[in-house]
Amino acid sequence: MTDKELVKNCMEGKREAQKLLFERYAGKMLTVCKRYFDNVEEAEDALQEGFIKVFEKLHQWQGSGPLGGWIRMVMVNTALTHLRSSKKWKDSTDIEAAGDITSDEMDALSTMTADELLGLIATMPVGYRTVFNLFALEGYAHKEIAEMLGISENTSKTQYLKSKDWLKKKLLKQEKEIERSE
Numbered sequence: 001m002t003d004k005e006l007v008k009n010c011m012e013g014k015r016e017a018q019k020l021l022f023e024r025y026a027g028k029m030l031t032v033c034k035r036y037f038d039n040v041e042e043a044e045d046a047l048q049e050g051f052i053k054v055f056e057k058l059h060q061w062q063g064s065g066p067l068g069g070w071i072r073m074v075m076v077n078t079a080l081t082h083l084r085s086s087k088k089w090k091d092s093t094d095i096e097a098a099g100d101i102t103s104d105e106m107d108a109l110s111t112m113t114a115d116e117l118l119g120l121i122a123t124m125p126v127g128y129r130t131v132f133n134l135f136a137l138e139g140y141a142h143k144e145i146a147e148m149l150g151i152s153e154n155t156s157k158t159q160y161l162k163s164k165d166w167l168k169k170k171l172l173k174q175e176k177e178i179e180r181s182e
Contacts, residue, residue, distance in 0.1 A: 001017075001020065003063075003066070003067035003068075004063055006020060006021050006024075006067075007021075007058050007061060007063070007067065010055065010058055011058050011059060018055065021054075022051060025067075025068060025071050026047065026051070028068065028072075029047055029050065029051075029071060029072065029075045030043060030044065030047050032072055032075050032076065032079070033046040033047045033050070033075055033078075033079050034122070035118075035121060035122070035129070035133045035137065036076075036079040036080070036082075036083060036129065036130060036133060037079070037082075037083075038122065038123070038126070038129075042082065043079075045082070046075070046078050046079045046082050047075065049078050049082075050071075050074050050075040050078035050079075053074050053078060054071055054074050057074070076134070076138060077148075080130070080148055080149065083126060083130055083149075084149065084150065086126075120167050120170050120171070121133070121167075123170075124163060124166060124167075125166070127159050128159055128162055128163035128166055129163070130149065130159075131145055131149075131156050131159035131160050131163060132159075132160060132163040132164075134148070135156070135160050136160070142156040142157050142160070143156075
C-alpha cells in the first residue's frame, strides 16, 4: 500500500490502515524521539503523543513530500513541546557565552564514529542535546531553532558550540580510559 493510499484509508477511519501506519513509522520515529530525551519512557510518551497528532492532522499532509518526513517533523515538534514544558529545559537555557571555545575544540565531531556520537548524544545535558539534534542531525538553522525553542539565535549557537565542546571532552576522557586499560 502506498503512503497516499495509507493516509486516505486512515482518514476514512480504517483501523488496519492506522495500525499499518504506526507499525511502518514507529521504530524510526522512536529513534528520533530518543535523541531528545535522556530516558526511554519520555521518548515513548513523545512518540505516542506525536502519533495522536499525526492521526489528528493527516489531512494536512499534502502528498508532495515523503510521509515519513512529515511525520518526523510532527515528532520533533512534539518532543520540543515536551522539553519546553519541562523543568529540565527551563534550567538549561540560561547559559554563559561561548567565547572560550577554540577552533580545535570545534573539530571534536570529526574524530567520532557514528555509534560513539549517538551514544554520547544520549547523555548530553538537555539544552545541548536539543540544539545539537536540531542543528547537526535535523538540519535546522540557528534562527529556526531559536524560534522553535523560544530562545535567542545566539543562545542556539552557544548551545551548539558548547555541545561540541562537551562531546570532545567526553571523547577525550574515553580515549584516556582506553589508553590506561591497555
